[in-house]
Amino acid sequence: MKLTVKLFAYFRDDRFVAEVLDLPPDTSIQDIAVKLDIDPDEVGILMINSRQSNLQAKPSEGDTVAIFPKVGGG
Amino acid sequence: MADKIFRVNMTDLTTSIDDVPEAWAGHGGRGLTSTIVSEEVDPTCHPLGPRNKLVFAPGLLSGTVAANSGRLSAGAKSPLTNTIKETNAGGTAAQLMARCGCKALIIEGQPKDDKWYAISMTPDSITIAEETDLVGKGNYTVVKELKEKLEGKQAVITIGPAGEMKMTAANISVMDPDGNLRSNGRGGLGAVMGSKKIKFITVDPKDGKVEIAKPDEFKAANRAFGKALVDNQISQALATYGTNVLVNVINEAGALPTKNFTLGQFEAHDKISGETMHDLINERGGKPKHNCHAGCVIQCSQIFNDKDKNYKTAGFEYESIWAMGADCCVESLDDIAEADQIMDDLGLDTIETSVAIGVAMEAGVLEFGDGPGACKLLRDEVGKGTPLGRIIGNGAGSVGLAFGVTRVPVVKNQAIPAYDPRAVKGMAITYATTTMGADHTSGYAVATNILGVGGTVDPLSKEGQIELSRNLQIATAAIDSTGMCLFIAFAALDDPDCLPALIDLINARYGLSLTGDDVTNLGKSILKTERAFNQAAGFGPADDRLPEFFYDEPLPPHNTVVDFTPEEIDSFWNF
Numbered sequence: 234m235k236l237t238v239k240l241f242a243y244f245r246d247d248r249f250v251a252e253v254l255d256l257p258p259d260t261s262i263q264d265i266a267v268k269l270d271i272d273p274d275e276v277g278i279l280m281i282n283s284r285q286s287n288l289q290a291k292p293s294e295g296d297t298v299a300i301f302p303k304v305g306g307g
Numbered sequence: 308m309a310d311k312i313f314r315v316n317m318t319d320l321t322t323s324i325d326d327v328p329e330a331w332a333g334h335g336g337r338g339l340t341s342t343i344v345s346e347e348v349d350p351t352c353h354p355l356g357p358r359n360k361l362v363f364a365p366g367l368l369s370g371t372v373a374a375n376s377g378r379l380s381a382g383a384k385s386p387l388t389n390t391i392k393e394t395n396a397g398g399t400a401a402q403l404m405a406r407c408g409c410k411a412l413i414i415e416g417q418p419k420d421d422k423w424y425a426i427s428m429t430p431d432s433i434t435i436a437e438e439t440d441l442v443g444k445g446n447y448t449v450v451k452e453l454k455e456k457l458e459g460k461q462a463v464i465t466i467g468p469a470g471e472m473k474m475t476a477a478n479i480s481v482m483d484p485d486g487n488l489r490s491n492g493r494g495g496l497g498a499v500m501g502s503k504k505i506k507f508i509t510v511d512p513k514d515g516k517v518e519i520a521k522p523d524e525f526k527a528a529n530r531a532f533g534k535a536l537v538d539n540q541i542s543q544a545l546a547t548y549g550t551n552v553l554v555n556v557i558n559e560a561g562a563l564p565t566k567n568f569t570l571g572q573f574e575a576h577d578k579i580s581g582e583t584m585h586d587l588i589n590e591r592g593g594k595p596k597h598n599c600h601a602g603c604v605i606q607c608s609q610i611f612n613d614k615d616k617n618y619k620t621a622g623f624e625y626e627s628i629w630a631m632g633a634d635c636c637v638e639s640l641d642d643i644a645e646a647d648q649i650m651d652d653l654g655l656d657t658i659e660t661s662v663a664i665g666v667a668m669e670a671g672v673l674e675f676g677d678g679p680g681a682c683k684l685l686r687d688e689v690g691k692g693t694p695l696g697r698i699i700g701n702g703a704g705s706v707g708l709a710f711g712v713t714r715v716p717v718v719k720n721q722a723i724p725a726y727d728p729r730a731v732k733g734m735a736i737t738y739a740t741t742t743m744g745a746d747h748t749s750g751y752a753v754a755t756n757i758l759g760v761g762g763t764v765d766p767l768s769k770e771g772q773i774e775l776s777r778n779l780q781i782a783t784a785a786i787d788s789t790g791m792c793l794f795i796a797f798a799a800l801d802d803p804d805c806l807p808a809l810i811d812l813i814n815a816r817y818g819l820s821l822t823g824d825d826v827t828n829l830g831k832s833i834l835k836t837e838r839a840f841n842q843a844a845g846f847g848p849a850d851d852r853l854p855e856f857f858y859d860e861p862l863p864p865h866n867t868v869v870d871f872t873p874e875e876i877d878s879f880w881n882f
Contacts, residue, residue, distance in 0.1 A: 241556070242544060280559055283560055285766065299559045302544060303541050304548070304552045305760060306553040306625045307625070307626075307751055
């Protein structure tokens with residue numbers, strides 16, 4: 234399945250801003266993080282199609298997955 | 308040396324230094340400004356008349372070496388909202404006022420003549436002097452000239468031309484350790500200071516120091532507290548990307564108010580994002596991290612240089628960048644920085660003023676996306692006090708009235724900040740119910756709705772939002788009393804060592820034995836005191852509502868609306 238994966242803050246360093254990845258069905262966001270060499274413990278915010286999500290969630294064909302480290306502001 | 312109340316009467320130009328009344332002794336920061344305003348200001352008074360009072364109070368821990376304890380609260384009846392107001396800022400003033408033994412500075416009355424004045428504070432004096440040189444000058448000029456003129460390390464609290472003109476978007480600026488500006492931004496308290504004809508206040512602590520009841524315990528608690536802050540990953544990210552890291556987060560969540568609150572995402576979000584800003588700052592020799600007050604270990608502030616690598620602005624925050632950026636559709640960080648610098652110099656709240664310009668764009672005064680036009684409007688109209696400039700400088704509500712615009716994002720006439728309440732529903736409750744008029748800091752439900760801090764709730768659902776906002780507003784009222792920066796909350800919400808260490812700090816400073824429940828009760832009583840003032844000023848449940856377009860116009864991309872019933876909103880106050 235093809236997914237658009239977007240990375241933010243320092244997750245972009247030596248990786249990418251946004252890419253379409255071709256991944257096997259049943260891939261979880263945790264699998265995507267591991268594949269990209271992102272430590273799941275550093276993941277703070279996850280969204281699929283702009284909705285809040287979690288590491289265990291499994292996106293579907295055509296989804297957009299956004300992965301952020303732990304960040305905040307205000 | 309016991310703390311004192313410093314009082315200035317601008318009607319007869321007298322001053323006094325008095326003992327702290329017992330009922331005020333346990334208060335600091337917001338708790339103290341709101342207590343004093345409630346006790347001494349007639350809620351029905353005109354905010355710009357002689358019966359209003361402007362109160363400054365350092366927090367309970369300000370002036371000590373406690374990490375992040377340098378926030379200064381300013382309070383009064385707000386000319387923007389007509390409610391009680393507390394607004395706090397960094398800079399050096401809170402620490403130095405506390406070292407003067409000043410528990411609070413109360414400024415009352417109003418001069419009968421047309422002269423301007425300056426106030427200076429030391430540990431044993433508070434004096435008023437006529438001021439002529441710096442009247443009409445921008446904040447940058449004021450702090451630069453005073454820094455050259457004043458002996459030793461002194462604090463400067465100042466208003467710009469907007470405050471002198473009594474615009475209700477006017478802020479009060481506080482000099483930071485590098486001679487730049489931080490702001491008591493919201494609610495137009497710069498206009499209150501202007502109505503009292505005070506251009507600036509200087510604070511010279513000389514060799515004054517804050518007494519610590521139990522120094523060893525204080526040191527141990529501060530070590531634990533500082534560690535909790537430094538170890539927190541959000542604190543670390545704040546030092547790298549600043550608060551502006553949120554542009555991409557909130558945009559991705561579909562909650563970034565865009566084009567005067569008609570869209571939840573801004574196409575050019577990455578051009579104004581924290582990531583882009585971080586790279587630009589490094590390319591141009593600025594500073595990505597910087598502390599707004601001595602003792603800050605989070606360092607979310609920064610120095611942003613222009614294309615020629617010269618200083619442009621500092622403390623370039625998410626709220627300011629969102630408001631002039633996405634809300635006005637301005638895609639250039641340099642245009643936004645230019646506007647930020649002009650607003651800092653004129654002494655204007657960047658949220659209120661930029662949201663006002665967004666409403667003016669909807670009215671056709673200028674085009675959405677016209678950054679240079681917005682800067683010209685600020686410089687040539689607002690800065691010169693033309694009729695159009697005064698309409699803008701009196702905030703978003705004022706622009707809506709003047710031009711017949713109905714999509715005016717305000718609650719209690721204060722502009723809604725950078726989280727659309729249709730897509731972060733916890734913020735709908737905070738904006739509607741806070742005693743301050745629309746204010747994100749008073750109950751930052753974004754933390755749990757979007758950032759995964761303090762648990763998670765679905766930002767598009769009403770479930771759990773009222774309780775969340777209530778708990779956050781209570782906790783925030785207490786934190787705002789300590790002098791602590793609100794960003795300690797990221798550690799406090801998720802690190803079990805953080806809050807106990809903060810309470811230990813307060814106990815060691817004053818020789819008390821407060822518990823967590825005492826702190827919660829303090830927060831509750833502050834909110835109730837503030838609400839009672841507002842009720843006496845004429846506010847009721849009907850004022851605790853959002854503008855109707857939030858209920859009627861679905862916000863893309865989620866196409867949700869605010870769907871809390873009036874009864875649900877009112878249940879916030881069931882505590």
